[in-house]
Amino acid sequence: MNKLNQQLEKIKSEKRLGLMTHVVVGYPSLNETVELVRLMEKSGVDIVELQIPFSDPLADGTTIMQACEKSLINGTKVHDAFTIMTKLSREVSIPLLFMAYYNNVFKYGTQKFCKDAKAAGAAGLIVPDIPIEEEQEEHFIRFCKKYNLANIRVISPSSNANRLQKNAKVGSGFVYCTARQGITGARKKLSSKLNAYLSQVKKYFTIPLAVGFGISKPEHIKALKGNADIAVVGSALIDVIDKGDKGDMEKRVYSFIRELNVID
Amino acid sequence: MKGHFGKFGGRYVPEMLIPALEELEVAFNSALKDKSFVQEFEYYLKNFAGRPTPLVFAENLTRQLGGAKIYLKNEGLNHTGAHKITHCIGQTLIAKRMGKTRLIAETGAGQHGLATATVAAKFGFSCTVYMGEVDMVRQRPNVFLMEQLGAKVVSVSFGNKTLKDAVNAALKDYIENVSTTHYILGSVVGPHPYPTMNAYFQSIVGKEVKKQLRDDTCYLPDYVIACVGGGSNAIGIFSSFLKDLSVKLIGVEAGGKGQKIGQHARRFKGGSVGVVEGYKSYFLQNKDGQIEKTHSIAAGLDYAGIGPQLANLRDQKRVEFVSVTDKEVISAVQTLARTEGIIPALESAHAVAYAIKLAPQLSQEKTIVVNISGRGDKDLFILVEQLHDKEFYRFLESYIKKGI
Incomplete structure (x- = not known):
């Protein structure tokens, strides 16, 4: 059984909301990425997604986009993401995922990317811009299966019944539901229509539901309890990293995650 | 799909x-x-855009170059200039x-x-x-x-x-x-x-050219030349001729100011296949798939990707791609202005610059159609800078002195 599935089972048996956090590989630096992931495990995070920085991240708002830009200026290469994954997957016990845009996967070679991701210890892939319809050309779903990687589909409030059905057929691990129709970035309030949308998703997916995009406060997490299985916090953490002295970055991140108060 | x-x-x-x-x-x-x-x-x-736009026989330019007959599809006469x-x-x-x-x-x-x-x-x-x-x-x-x-x-x-x-x-x-x-x-x-929708709308350009040429002397041109940023004006004029295999179709990319990455926008010479902004095509990108910087004097050609249909036509060898430099483009603007009374957009001047190189190598029986995708009014300030027009600077100075 994949490390991710084990973790999802565990969260379920403990009857709690899981927490997935996010880092941009190479932001603020490669060493700090490693430190941050270690720290996330220590603070009780269940899953971490490691985003490979891309020059044109279509689904990302200003926060993550700028983190990607800075990481690339620092000289981060796709190869570095694999090095970090290899190192971290041996050290931490929680499952780690790669989040990437398809061009980075495609240029690396889709099969080779999946093969090397598995070898590096990744439990699954989140690639938001690889649609099901291009499978014949790209074989992304096939290679995820072949190398036992969870193929995490990202769906949104605009996904209609037809799209939900199609994605449910090929998705594995969990399904990533964007809390709103839009791009990533912390928000003050969650949409009032969120729960209705999540119940609609549950009609089609039997795997756990993760909710991300805009999640930044303990209230948001509370509101998700009982309606979703995993909360995803991305941009809000980068905001925490950016605000304040470099010296106590780790302290800030640790207390922010603890405050999110998912460990009950 | x-x-x-x-x-x-x-x-x-x-x-x-x-x-x-x-x-x-x-x-x-x-x-x-x-x-x-x-x-x-x-x-x-x-009734709003002003179509059809004229196909102009460039009599003076043709004579000056002494080779193939050059026709200009003057898309610059569309409302809003392109x-x-x-x-x-x-x-x-x-x-x-x-x-x-x-x-x-x-x-x-x-x-x-x-x-x-x-x-x-x-x-x-x-x-x-x-x-x-x-x-x-x-x-x-x-x-x-x-x-x-x-x-x-x-x-x-x-x-x-x-x-x-x-x-x-x-x-x-x-x-x-x-x-x-x-x-x-x-x-x-x-x-x-x-890509399909815009190609459909723009196909009117090629259809007009075909009809206008038929009304004139010859039936099919030997060459059709267009500049290529994303490729809308190029596919627009090419699409009517795709099946006429005797017609050579040439796309002109921005050669910019040098061969190095970041100094041009030649997707076919410097780029490789990738998937960016929702489509698969050729992009100027590094080994990892990060999009590279591009440069062209023409903002409309300063783009790392190229239309997927054009990428396919290039791989099928139906459309040939070449490039011209910023310098050649400025000189082409001046030549066309003086010989034909048309100031082309810097984008379109890429096509003109290549036609100026090609025409003298061809016999007088051959015909070239150049797509003048837009007029040059918008480039006034860039041209002034490139041509070091001191009088214009003095004009601006006095204008600024006046204040708002």
């Missing part, structure tokens, strides 16, 4: 955009089957059918943004145009005009701050506001159905 051109094209977008693109595809396909839509489109092309108005009218009529109330667009040189702002005003839509910070600085006159037409122009300050970043910003707006908004993508790039 349609929308593939060989291995290129497709719809590589996040799920959240797929329902909107499916809706657009359905609306476009149903519009094509609706005679009243086609009539309405043709009505506005004639071919872009054509697909803007088409898409706006589709947006109207879909019940949208807001139009958004990206723009490089400002021509597509200007055309979008124009149709938004004409057909009663609100309008936001995204423009890279770098382009906003070099194309200030168009920004002013868009604002006069009631559009909000948003400066894009991330990435390379040029056309591709404006596309990204517009796509993000589209994702967030898809229920009210139609995104008028301004070229034959992006996810399906955009």
Whole structure:
């Protein structure tokens, strides 16, 4: 059984909301990425997604986009993401995922990317811009299966019944539901229509539901309890990293995650 | 799903955009089957845009070069000064059918943004145009005009701050506001159905040329030359000739100011296949798939990707791609102005520059058609700078002294 599935089972048996956090590989630096992931495990995070920085991240708002830009200026290469994954997957016990845009996967070679991701210890892939319809050309779903990687589909409030059905057929691990129709970035309030949308998703997916995009406060997490299985916090953490002295970055991140108060 | 051109094209977008693109595809396909839509489109092309544009025999230039006969398809005579108005009218009529109330667009040189702002005003839509910070600085006159037409122009300050970043910003707006908004993508790039839809609207250019040539002396030209940024003017004039294998089709890319990456926008010489901004094509990118910086004196050609249909036509060897430098382009503007009384846009001057090189190598029986995709008014300030026109600087100085 994949490390991710084990973790999802565990969260379920403990009857709690899981927490997935996010880092941009190479932001603020490669060493700090490693430190941050270690720290996330220590603070009780269940899953971490490691985003490979891309020059044109279509689904990302200003926060993550700028983190990607800075990481690339620092000289981060796709190869570095694999090095970090290899190192971290041996050290931490929680499952780690790669989040990437398809061009980075495609240029690396889709099969080779999946093969090397598995070898590096990744439990699954989140690639938001690889649609099901291009499978014949790209074989992304096939290679995820072949190398036992969870193929995490990202769906949104605009996904209609037809799209939900199609994605449910090929998705594995969990399904990533964007809390709103839009791009990533912390928000003050969650949409009032969120729960209705999540119940609609549950009609089609039997795997756990993760909710991300805009999640930044303990209230948001509370509101998700009982309606979703995993909360995803991305941009809000980068905001925490950016605000304040470099010296106590780790302290800030640790207390922010603890405050999110998912460990009950 | 349609929308593939060989291995290129497709719809590589996040799920959240797929329902909107499916809706657009359905609306476009149903519009094509609706005679009243086609009539309405043709009505506005004639009575608002000013089509057909003339095909001009460049008698003086032909004589001066002493080779092939050169014809100029003067798309610069379209309302707003370039071919872009054509697909803007088409898409706006589709947006109207879909019940949208807001139009958004990206723009490089400002021509597509200007055309979008124009149709938004004409057909009663609100309008936001995204423009890279770098382009906003070099194309200030168009920004002013868009604002006069009631559009909000948003400066894009991330990435390379040029056309591709404006596309990204517009796509993000589209994702967030898809229920009210139609995104008028301004070229034959992006996810399906955009490349197919814009190619359909722009195919009028080639159809007109074919008819105009038939009315004149010869039946088919030997060469058709067009500049290529995303490729809308090129595919527009090429598409009528794709099956006429005797007609050589030439796309001219921006050679910029040097061979190094970042100094040009030659996607075929320096680029490789990738998947960016929703479509698969050739892109200027590094080994990891990160998009590289590009440069061209013409903002409309300063773009890292190229339309997927053109990528496929290139791989099939149906369209040949060449490039000319910024310097050759400036000299081509001057030549065309003095010989034919036409000041072409810097983009279009790329096609002119190549024609100037090619014509003397051909016999006088041969015919070249050059697509003058836009007129050069918008480039006034760049030309002044390039030609070191001191009088113009003095004029500006005195203008500024006057104050507002």
